[in-house]
Amino acid sequence: MKIALNNVGRRFNKEWIFRNLSTEFTSGNSYAILGPNGSGKSTLLSVLTGSLTPSEGEISFSDIENVPVENIYKYISLAAPYLELVETFTLKEIIDFHFKFKSFAVGVDAKSLVSILGLEKSSNKEIKYFSSGMKQRTKLALACCSNSPILFLDEPTSNLDVQGINWYLELIEKFTKNRLTIVGSNQIQEYNFCNKQIQISDFK
Numbered sequence: 281m282k283i284a285l286n287n288v289g290r291r292f293n294k295e296w297i298f299r300n301l302s303t304e305f306t307s308g309n310s311y312a313i314l315g316p317n318g319s320g321k322s323t324l325l326s327v328l329t330g331s332l333t334p335s336e337g338e339i340s341f342s343d344i345e346n347v348p349v350e351n352i353y354k355y356i357s358l359a360a361p362y363l364e365l366v367e368t369f370t371l372k373e374i375i376d377f378h379f380k381f382k383s384f385a386v387g388v389d390a391k392s393l394v395s396i397l398g399l400e401k402s403s404n405k406e407i408k409y410f411s412s413g414m415k416q417r418t419k420l421a422l423a424c425c426s427n428s429p430i431l432f433l434d435e436p437t438s439n440l441d442v443q444g445i446n447w448y449l450e451l452i453e454k455f456t457k458n459r460l461t462i463v464g465s466n467q468i469q470e471y472n473f474c475n476k477q478i479q480i481s482d483f484k
């Protein structure tokens with residue numbers, strides 16, 4: 281799997297958020313997209329996930345070139361602060377719902393996912409009653425435990441305490457091998473494992 285960007289730029293109105301970005305993201309690597317608040321990390325991730333179009337340049341996805349557009353979602357998983365969980369579902373229901381569209385990563389099923397989360401006692405609780413840290417763990421586990429070849433994580437440790445950050449790092453260790461992982465971040469502890477870095481400020 282390879283994502284290739286050729287002179288990609290995105291602007292909102294007259295303001296260019298990034299420009300002239302030519303790079304490749306390839307499987308087996310983990311990339312950190314870095315920059316301060318408001319620099320454009322989430323904008324770049326949204327362009328890469330296809331939820332925003334680039335204002336200029338081209339993006340190509342090898343291996344999924346011939347996949348019908350309605351099936352592309354199977355190749356991508358995303359956990360991000362702006363991605364909402366369905367609040368009226370229980371944890372069990374949200375896992376069932378999510379995996380109607382995606383397959384489980386090897387060795388994971390609905391039961392073991394609840395145990396990976398450490399939320400056995402909350403499996404029948406509605407998401408709206410989850411704490412912000414419980415919601416964040418749920419988003420991360422749903423994304424990491426799907427078998428999509430590309431994994432996008434935007435601000436993955438937001439709302440996690442020290443224990444939660446260690447839990448996240450274990451999840452990464454287990455579920456990012458042989459995948460293409462792209463993390464938008466400005467917290468060293470959440471992208472330390474990445475072997476490649478992209479500074480948004482280099483593309484202004």
Ligand SMILES: Nc1ncnc2c1ncn2[C@@H]1O[C@H](COP(=O)(O)OP(=O)(O)OP(=O)(O)O)[C@@H](O)[C@H]1O
Binds near residue numbers: 319324
């Ligand atoms: N829909 C939009 N319309 C206009 N401007 C936008 C829109 N979305 C983002 N921006 C602007 O784009 C810039 C980059 O925002 P973005 O959310 O990508 O930054 P970020 O690096 O992810 O920030 P943070 O670390 O705070 O999450 C900001 O100036 C923001 O105001």
